[in-house]
Amino acid sequence: MSLSSAQAVRHAVLTATNSASRALQTRHFSWSLPRGKQRVVVLGSGWGGYNVLRGIDKKRWDVTVLSPNTYFNFTPLLASTAVGTLEFRCAVEPVRRYAPQVTYYQAWCDNIDFAKKELKCMPATRPVNAEPTMDADLHPLHERQNSFTLKYDKLIIAVGAYSQTFNVPGVKEHAHFLKDVKDARRIRSRILECFEQANQPFVSDIERRNLLNFCIVGGGPTGVEFSSELYDLLHSDIFKHYPNLARLTKITLYDVAPNILGSFDKSLRKYTEKTLSREGISILTSHHVDRVENGKMIVREQGEVPFGLLVWSTGLAPNPLVKELSRVQKDPKTSSLITNDHLNIIMEDGKPNTDVWAIGDAAKIEDAPLPATAQVANQKAKYLVRKINKLAKDQESPEPFKFENFGSLAYIGNWKAIYDRPTNGAEEGFMQKETGRIAWLLWRSAYFTMTLSIRNKILVPTYWFLNWIFGRDLTRF
Numbered sequence: 001m002s003l004s005s006a007q008a009v010r011h012a013v014l015t016a017t018n019s020a021s022r023a024l025q026t027r028h029f030s031w032s033l034p035r036g037k038q039r040v041v042v043l044g045s046g047w048g049g050y051n052v053l054r055g056i057d058k059k060r061w062d063v064t065v066l067s068p069n070t071y072f073n074f075t076p077l078l079a080s081t082a083v084g085t086l087e088f089r090c091a092v093e094p095v096r097r098y099a100p101q102v103t104y105y106q107a108w109c110d111n112i113d114f115a116k117k118e119l120k121c122m123p124a125t126r127p128v129n130a131e132p133t134m135d136a137d138l139h140p141l142h143e144r145q146n147s148f149t150l151k152y153d154k155l156i157i158a159v160g161a162y163s164q165t166f167n168v169p170g171v172k173e174h175a176h177f178l179k180d181v182k183d184a185r186r187i188r189s190r191i192l193e194c195f196e197q198a199n200q201p202f203v204s205d206i207e208r209r210n211l212l213n214f215c216i217v218g219g220g221p222t223g224v225e226f227s228s229e230l231y232d233l234l235h236s237d238i239f240k241h242y243p244n245l246a247r248l249t250k251i252t253l254y255d256v257a258p259n260i261l262g263s264f265d266k267s268l269r270k271y272t273e274k275t276l277s278r279e280g281i282s283i284l285t286s287h288h289v290d291r292v293e294n295g296k297m298i299v300r301e302q303g304e305v306p307f308g309l310l311v312w313s314t315g316l317a318p319n320p321l322v323k324e325l326s327r328v329q330k331d332p333k334t335s336s337l338i339t340n341d342h343l344n345i346i347m348e349d350g351k352p353n354t355d356v357w358a359i360g361d362a363a364k365i366e367d368a369p370l371p372a373t374a375q376v377a378n379q380k381a382k383y384l385v386r387k388i389n390k391l392a393k394d395q396e397s398p399e400p401f402k403f404e405n406f407g408s409l410a411y412i413g414n415w416k417a418i419y420d421r422p423t424n425g426a427e428e429g430f431m432q433k434e435t436g437r438i439a440w441l442l443w444r445s446a447y448f449t450m451t452l453s454i455r456n457k458i459l460v461p462t463y464w465f466l467n468w469i470f471g472r473d474l475t476r477f
């Protein structure tokens with residue numbers, strides 16, 4: 001899980017522009033609502049926000065969604081799109097599918113006034129008079145003058161988290177993150193560019209080796225899955241078309257911890273390490289990246305390591321909006337919003353705010369931490385939909401949120417995966433730990449089943465099949 005370039009740019013300028021933007025003209029949105037309908041504002045269109053949007057009773061609530069992305073990212077398939085196993089559109093769903101029943105603004109929420117029930121928002125689009133050729137994501141925020149405020153009756157905070165860089169210098173500037181479909185597109189383009197650059201006749205063998213050194217930092221599920229998908233791309237397609245470059249190509253997975261996949265059972269970790277190593281992916285655990293520069297990183301145990309592509313995936317950092325919020329309780333370690341088991345945020349006086357809920361990676365239930373996964377965000381969203389739909393009918397829903405662990409899956413390349421479902425003290429039984437092809441079938445069926453729209457339910461297996469028959473598309477545009 002990681003910080004996209006857009007997020008990196010935003011993060012860097014947010015603090016500097018906060019005071020400037022306050023001075024700029026702020027518009028207030030206060031049109032009248034249909035009689036009896038209260039406004040629910042959903043912040044974010046990820047696993048939490050989008051699933052609330054799908055399920056919420058739009059006839060009884062006036063729903064507004066605010067997100068810088070006009071789409072939902074199906075994150076488990078991003079690594080596959082980054083190497084061309086799937087096309088990018090298979091991993092997104094449009095937010096506007098629900099318009100006009102739902103109002104949508106492509107914008108960031110920069111702050112929340114809980115007392116006034118008001119959101120301070122900043123468009124995520126370029127100013128209307130901006131150069132049409134300029135990338136909206138990279139447009140300086142301080143030039144997006146038209147900040148606006150939005151009132152809410154009920155608020156759902158589902159803004160997720162950013163990528164953790166542990167303040168390693170140069171990561172934001174020189175590494176790729178894998179958090180968003182735009183990141184996946186940049187990675188795919190860079191992989192193909194590395195091969196075309198290395199194939200130029202004037203390039204030396206040393207330069208070729210450097211360009212074809214693919215480094216992944218972070219041995220969690222995202223780092224492992226990306227390394228494995230990259231392995232598949234190289235071995236199934238690229239080496240066929242660039243046979244002279246195969247011997248110069250290397251994939252290395254780094255982690256500062258002594259093991260990769262720390263959240264999985266030990267036997268599955270060992271299986272994965274053995275499988276990846278046998279396939280030629282070097283795993284360098286207990287390695288520390290001290291600095292990243294253009295085309296090289298400085299590793300404490302190795303010295304200078306040149307690379308063509310560096311993918312950085314070392315966990316989560318708090319979303320700047322969550323960081324900015326005051327008068328609410330936050331987890332001292334992760335800075336996530338603390339909620340009660342009904343998912344209401346807790347204010348500084350220790351009382352739950354019954355009009356505001358927080359779900360997904362941005363929130364944590366008090367004294368009951370759960371992993372930052374799509375599974376948790378999805379279940380919290382579904383719980384909240386039931387609750388809020390009952391609320392619209394003036395019905396109570398006294399049951400607290402309960403997480404049901406369906407287990408974790410990770411793809412480890414070459415049509416193999418691992419599956420781990422904690423036993424909670426019970427004896428191990430059927431389908432609790434699986435490896436290899438069976439786990440791979442589970443992996444594919446799980447993500448096919450979870451795919452949301454009928455369109456993507458058709459596209460995903462179609463691309464799996466097409467790429468199996470004809471190979472991945474190696475064009476770069």
Ligand SMILES: Cc1cc2nc3c(=O)[nH]c(=O)nc-3n(C[C@H](O)[C@H](O)[C@H](O)COP(=O)(O)OP(=O)(O)OC[C@H]3O[C@@H](n4cnc5c(N)ncnc54)[C@H](O)[C@@H]3O)c2cc1C
Nearest residue numbers: 001044045046047048075076109159160360361373374375
């Ligand atoms: C590559 C990858 C693979 C993954 N694979 C799996 C997997 O296989 N299984 C699993 O369970 N989990 C997986 N995860 C984790 C899972 O994606 C996250 O836990 C999940 O996305 C969290 O959902 P969320 O709604 O909290 O945040 P997100 O899905 O990150 O959504 C946050 C939303 O908020 C928006 N936003 C951000 N800031 C603001 C703001 N200031 N104002 C308004 N909107 C804002 C963002 O644009 C985005 O739309 C994966 C993650 C990644 C990156």
